[in-house]
Amino acid sequence: MQIEQTVQLSQGQRTAAQALLAAVQAADGSARDPYLSNQFNVDLNMPAFFLAYVDSGLVGLVTLYADEAPGGLVDVTINVHPNWRRRGIASRLWQTAAAVLKQASYDQVEFMTEQGFLAKAPAFAAQNQLQRETEFEYQLAAPAQRPEPSDPAITVAKLQPAEISALLPAYCEAFPEVDEAEARRYLEANLHSEHNAPYVGHYQGQIIGYCGVDYGAYDYLFGLFIAARFRGQGLGQRFLAQLMVTLAHTRRRALKLGVENTNPAALHVYQKAGFQIETTVYYLTPQAGSRWGLKAD
Incomplete structure (x- = not known):
């Protein structure tokens, strides 16, 4: 397996990423696309995308959304093709991404996941020492x-x-x-x-x-x-x-948007406008000792 990291995705990488995400969403019953641009990241020179290849085929992708200054919170997504799971790909991708974040002085992360994935893997968070935050987000869609x-x-x-x-x-x-x-x-x-x-x-x-x-x-x-x-x-x-x-x-x-569960007034406005809940997005934060955290060296 080969891991590449980049500040911005090329058109070819973006196309491969979209195909990977389609396969992941079909398997997991998910619908939230990670943001495939670094334009809102504070450090535009920091690698934000980490791609795992096997025989030139993209099998895994990590994205970093770092719109807060170093020391702030970074949103992370990890996607591995359903046919290539349980082979250590997610761990190796995260090790590479975590090293970049630590070098850039970030020490807080949250992992984005969805209701569909957690329903199929209910023990995932506990097994990986990840805590689900009480606040979450609905993704809504309208035709x-x-x-x-x-x-x-x-x-x-x-x-x-x-x-x-x-x-x-x-x-x-x-x-x-x-x-x-x-x-x-x-x-x-x-x-x-x-x-x-x-x-x-x-x-x-x-x-x-x-x-x-x-x-x-x-x-x-x-x-x-x-x-x-x-x-x-x-x-x-x-x-x-x-x-x-x-x-x-x-x-x-078609239109999509996200709204936090703590903002019922906005949710009501969107639903009146014709939006319906498409998926629920949860945030997982690493507990002490989790291999998914950013521990000091």
Whole structure:
């Protein structure tokens, strides 16, 4: 087995990764795709993808989503082809990835998994000294939309560079764990990406909300929020509806998004807009002594 690590996936690697993920999801009854870009990672020079090959075929993949500074939390996914499991591939991939994270001064990780996998392997977490966090995430999906008539009072358009400063206070209020410098870096990366775009909603000449859209076989909505002073007025529902109309005019793709179980109000809004729960995503953190942790040398 050969392990390769890279900062960004080539088109060939991305295609092979997508085929691997399709095989994993079919076997596990899962549906969450790992993010196959490093554009939001703090260190753009740190390897974020680790690929295991046997006879030139991709059999395993680890991804690192490190949008927090060193010392912060890193989201990790590990996927091994169903025909190549229980051969130490996941362990060897993680050893390689863990060495990179420790060199970059990261010491906290959480592993993303799904309800389907855990249902088929109920002893997995305990056997590997992994603790399931109490908070989890629903992934919701909606079919491709029709370009219905627009809401004349709400406009949705791509974020313009001159609007970033005006958006920052609302962004930081919506995501208090992110400081202004991190928020600006995140928005600018999204603004200049080839694979996704940031959208803002306007009402009576003011920015009321934001949503990033990752373009692909489906459109994944992320970072969606309504500014605090515009909540409770039905504008969140209207912004989402108008965003869906905007995307239907230009994209006509199925839609997906994630919402935490601690945010039932948002879940209600999404379900009213036609989204249904597709899968439940859980986070596993290593307990003391787990081989999946980042122990100090």
